[in-house]
Amino acid sequence: MEMTPELKHLRIESDADNIAWLHIDRAESATNVLTHEVLDELDRAFRELENQPPRGLVILSDKANGFVAGADIREFSRVADFDGALEIIHKGQSVFTRLAELPFPSVALIHGFCLGGGLEMSLACRYRVARDDPGTRLGLPEVRLGIHPGFGGSVRLSRLLGGLKAMELMLSGRSVDGRQAKRIGLVDATAPERHLRATGRALVLGSPSPSRPGRMAALSNHGLLRPALAGILRKQVAARASEKHYPAPYALIDVWKDNAGDPGRMMEAEARSVAKLVTGSTAQNLVRVFLLQERLKMLGRDTGFQPRCVHVVGAGVMGGDIAAWCAVQGMQVSLQDQSPERIAPAIKRAHALFKRRLKKPRLMQQAMDRLFPDHQGLGVSRADVVIESIFEDGDAKRELYRELEPRMKTDAVLATNTSSIPLEELAVSLSRPERLVGLHFFNPVAKMQLIEVVRGASSGEETVARAMSFARKIDRLPLPVTSTPGFLVNRILMPYLMEAVVLESEGVAPAAIDKAATDFGMPMGPIELADTVGLDICLHVAEILAGHFQTTVPDKLRRMVADGHLGRKSGQGFYRYKKGKPVRQGASTRTEGMEEISDRLVLRLLNESVACLREQVVEDADMLDAGMIFGTGFAPFRGGPMHYIHDSGEKSFREKLRRQQKAHGDRFAEDPGWGTATT
C-alpha cells in the first residue's frame, strides 16, 4: 500500500503487522546521498509517521551498492559562510532528532556503504542490523574531509559505545564491516541477506531494550575522566596530524570533552564546531582533494573493456608487487621472470600482502590461486593487459616486446612501468606501436593510489582509455601524463629531493631538513624519502633528468652511491638504520632557519610544477595537484602545489625565487611559466 506517492526519493510501505518499511531510493542516482532534497523528504516522512504511528519503522535502501553513503559533499563545498553552514547542519540534526524521538521502535537495515550522515541516521534509529558480508562498511570518515560528524553522530555514538570507543572510531575515520560493528556494539545484529528483513521485523516486534555500552565504556563519558582521556586522545592524534594543519580531530575531542554530560549542549557544540571547520581552508582543500579523486576516477570509468587476465614480466620489487596487487583486486595474474628463483621472493611478498589485506585463509588462498608464478611466460597469450616491469634498459625492453607481441591477444594492452625511458623509443620494436602505453606505478604499490598513465606520441587513444579503465579496475587512480622525462611526479619531486641533498651537504642536519618538510605538511621528509626509495634509484632518475633539463646532480649523492650507502635497504644512507628505522640526530627542535629550509625545498618543487604545467605534462592545474597529492602525499590540506600557489598568491613565491636565485644560483631561476601557467 502506497501512503505517500508524491515522494521522489523515498517509498513507504506498510505490511500486515503495521510495520512501516521506508525505502530510500534516491532518484536518478546509483547511490543514496543525503542531499537537502532527500533530507526534506525524510523530514516529511517522519512527520507523517508521527501523526499516524505504525507499530514500528524499518529503514532500508533500494540501492545495490549500499545504505546511505553520507551527506552531499558537493553541497558542503558550496557553503558560503558560517551561518549558512550552521543552517544546513541544524536542519540535518532536527530531521534525525525527529527520527530518534519517534514513539515506536525503529530499525536501520544496513548493507554496503553506511558512511558519515548515513551512519548518523542509523544511529538515530533505536536498532541497527548490518548485512553480514565484507562489502558492508560502516564508518564516520568525516575527519578525512577536515570536519567531524555534524548530524548528531558524535553525540549518539558516544552514548552508544562510550566516549573512548566512539572517539577512536571518529578520529581514525576508519570503517568496519558488519561483524566488527557487532563486536564493538555499533549494531544490534548481523544477518545474511536472506534473513535481513526477518531480523528487522523481529527487532520491531520483540522490541528489546536498546544496546548500551558496557560499564567501563560508559564510564569514559564521566565528567571527571573526560579531561584526562581527552589529553591522551590529543596526544594520539598529534602523532598523526598537527592541529594547525588538521584542526578537525582536535575540535571533535573538545566538543566531547566539554559537553558529553549534556546531550542537548553537545548537539549545539557539534553543529557550531562543524560549521566553523567546514568553512576553514583545510576542509575546503580536503573536499577539493576528494573531488579531484572523483575526477581521476571518472577518467577510468568503464569503457566496456573488461580485463580479467594480467601478465607481468619482471618479478622484482615493482613487478612482483604489481602482480600481487592485481591478484588482491581479483585479476588472474601470471608473473614471469627468467627463473623460478627470481619469482619465489615475489610470491613470499605477495603472501604477506594477502595476509595483511585479506586476513581470512580462504580469501588468501583464492588470491594465491589467482597469482600464477609463470617462469615460462605461458600467461601472455591469455592476458588482457601485459605489464613490463624489467630493469631500465631500452634494448632489453625492445627485445622483450618483440617476443611478447606475436603471442599477445590482438586487443591486449601492452604497458611499461618504465620511469625514465620515453615510450616512443620503446614502441619502435612493435609492429603495432599504438598498443604501447605507460603504467607507472609507485612504490609501495599497495599503498600508493596513483598510476601515471603515460601517453607516448605513438600510443593509441583506445589503448590509453583501456589503460585508465584498467587502473580503476585495480582500484588505483589513473593520471594521464605525457611521455616526457620523469613524467609528472618524479620530475617535480626530484628538484625537491636534490635541494635537500644540497642542504645536507651545506651542513644542515638531515633531521632538520625533514622536519622543515613535515612541518610544511609532507608525509615524509625528503631525506628519509630518498633513503627509502634508495639512493641508487634517486641518482639514476636524477641523472636522466639532469641530462634532459641541464641541471646538476649533487656530488654528495654520487659519492654515497659509490660508497654503497644506498639508504634504508643497505642500512646506511643519509640516516643510519636500525631495524629499518632511521636514527635521527641533530636536534629536530631547531627553529631558526627552518623557514629558509622549507622555502628552498618547496620553491624548487613549485617552480618545477609550473614548468610541467607550462609544458602540459598534464592537462591542467587540477590534474597536477591530484598527481602530487596521490603520488607523493603532497600536503593534502594545502590542496596541491598549484592550488597552494594560487591561494598564497604567486607574487610572493616569485620574489622568494629571485632572492634564492641571487643567493644560490640558477637552479632557482623562475620558470617562464609563472604568470601564465597559474592563472
Added chain:
Amino acid sequence: MEQRQTDEGCGRPVFVVDGSRTPFLKVRGRPGPFKAADLAVYAGRSLLARQPFAAPQLDEVILGCVMPGPDEANIARIAALRLGCGDRVPAMTVQRNCASGLQALDTAARNIAYGHSDLVLSGGVEAMSHAPILLGTAMVNWMASWRSARSFGDRLKVLSALRPAYLTPVIALLRGLTDPVVGLSMGQTAEVLAHRFGITREMMDGFAMRSHQRLAAGHDNGHLAEIQPVYDSAGHYYDHDTGLRADTSMEQLSGLKPVFDKPYGNVTAGNSAQVTDGAAWLVLASEDAVNRYELPVMGRIVDTHWAGLDPAQMGLGPVYAMAPLLARNGLNTGDIDFWEINEAFAAQVLACLSAWQDDDFCQKQLDLESAFSPIDEARLNVDGGGISIGHPVGASGARIALHLLQVLQREKAGRGVASLCIGGGQGGAMLIERE
C-alpha cells in the same frame, strides 16, 4: 587365452595430449608446505595455461587420491574449481589405493571411449605429510560421555574415567599402509615376496641404488621436463624431486636397519619407496577434441587391466595385471619398448621380474602355457622410480603413465606398459602406444 575386446575395440580412441607434475617432496616428519589440493593446483595451473582451450571447456576432471585432508572431500572438485574450470565442469575423486592415479586415467579414458566426454583433466595427488592424526574410539566415546554429562557430579565421574591411553593418537598414514584384512604392513608383504623368490638384501639395495642413479641422470639430462616448480609462501621454490640421493652407495644402503620385520628382515627405508607429497595431471582427449583444438598427441591409452590376488603378496599385482593385458592385445614381452613398474619396494619389483619369467608361477597362477621372456631391466623405470622419486600413493599411477609417454616420445618408441601393485591385493596395468 581368449581375446577380449579392448577399449579401442569397443569405443573411440583415447589420446593423451599433455601432462605435468609437481616435484615429489620427501616427507620430513611434519606436514609439508603444500596440502594435496595445493599440489594439484600447482601441477595443473601451468598445464592448463599452455593449452589452446580454456579450463571451462573441459568436460570433466577426475583425480585419484587415497587420503584427502579433512577439508578436501572430493578433492577433484576442489582442484577443478581452484584451477578455474568454473562451476559447470563436474569432477570426481577415485580411490584404488596405490593405483588411484592410474584409476583416474582409466576412468577418464573409458568416458572418452564411450563418447561421454571429449576432453578430461585426469591425474593423481597425495600429500602424505598431511595425513591426519586421529583420536581413538575410546577417546571419542569418552568425549561423547563428557558432552552428555550435565551435573557437576556427572562431570566429575566422567573426568575420573579418562585414561592417559585414550590420548594415544591414531596415525592414519600407518593404518593406511597396513592391510586391514591380513594385518601385514605393506613392507611385510614385500618381505613375504623376498622370501618366496629368494631376493637378497644385496639385490634390493643394488636396485635401490640404481633407481637413484637413474633419477640423478634423468635430472641432469633434462629428461624430467614434466616437472613444474612449486612455490611456498615463505619464498622457497622446489623444482626437482627432493628425495633424490645422487651420491648414495651400497655401503650406505647396507648400513640401514630393517623397518618392517625387525631384526632379521631385509626391507629398509633405503630400498622402499619414499613417503612423499606430489601431484600429476594428464590431459586426455577424443579425436574430436584433438581436431577441434589442434592438440598435439603424445600417445594413446589403448587398454587397462585390473587384477586381484592374495593381499599378503600384493607386490606381485603388476604380474597379475600385465599378463592378461598383453594376452588380450596379442603382445609379448618383446613388443613392449619401455616399462614403468612402480617401485613400492625393490623386493617387490624384483619379485615381479622373477615371477614374469617363472614357468611354474605363470602356469599355476596365470593359467599360461609358459612364462614370458624376461623384461630387460634397461627398459624398466629408465629414469628412476618410487624408491628415488617417491610414491605419493594417489599420484604415482598418473606419474608413471605420464613419464612413460615422455620416454616413448624421447626414444621414438612405439609401445609401453605402466603398472602398479596395489595395497589390499590388486594390480593395475595400462598399455600405451605412440604412432
